[in-house]
Amino acid sequence: MSANNGEQRGGIIVAVVPGQPTTVIEHAAALADDLDVHLVCANVDVNRYLVSSYVDGSVVALPYDPDLPEVEKATFDAELAANIRAVLEPKGVRYSLEQLAGDPAWALTRLADQIDARYIVVGTREAGFRGSLREFFNGSVAVHLAHRQHRPVIVVPLAPLTKGEKLPWE
Template identity: 45%
Template sequence: MTPFAGHPVVVGVVPGQPELVALTAVDWARAAGAEVFFAFVDTARYTVEERPDGSVRHAPIDPDSVDDAWNDTDAVLRAQLSATLRGSAVPWDFRYLAGRPDRALTHLARTVDAALIVVGTRAHGGGARMREFFEGSVAVHLAHHQHRPVLTVPLQVVDWKEIRAPWAT
């Protein structure tokens, strides 16, 4: 186990994600006296080279495509994080990763000797729910396949009183 005090926090982020994930990670890092490494994992790209600082050189899965859209995603996420963390005294950095999210976040956490990995839940509804059903959630994969604690930040409140069983009419 990596001690919490003074060791970084790795945070999986996606464009348009609620600020709560970043703010939760920064608050945890502030309490631990640590820095935060935010990371987006592009599943449409693969890792060509892993660098000592946790960053990667990546390329599109389709060798015939010229995909520079990742630059836009990188810029959007950096701007989103800068706006969310404006005025925060906690040091942070951003990494654009590629491949499977659980493996990429685990590699980054190992590289920076992180004490914790933070991810958000998926919002209910949408096509991502079916993919998550078959592939499993990133949080579950992380919890089962690496040794660091995983903090999963709920992004939608569930009112258990209003949820009915499928067989109830």
């Protein structure tokens, strides 16, 4: 499902990734429904960098790794799109899919500026050691967003700790 830029204006962006629990999309959808605005589901390919983007929302990106295929129009992951559709269509939420490339915080900020988004919704890190390690070295997308643009960032907890558990940096 896609929408033109005018339909997306003033909507909510939700960052989506393959394998992400549906709770992030569900919370973003509830907010979009409450506010009666469009929901933009944005996936960022961190293995490519943006070369150009077009009015129709298509993106051309080059891989950082020279062994990956050359210039191609970035396409939204079909399985991720099907999962999003399964969650959102029964709810009747207006949504579109956007494929982005590069640093997630910069890509989401650029899209938010483009459509004058009200909010950006992201999930927390993956549970476990690998997720904590990746977040430690790369930084939290939510933290980067909070420092790079003026919109509110809503963070949906994916693996909240129970009382007495140590925080990842402890």
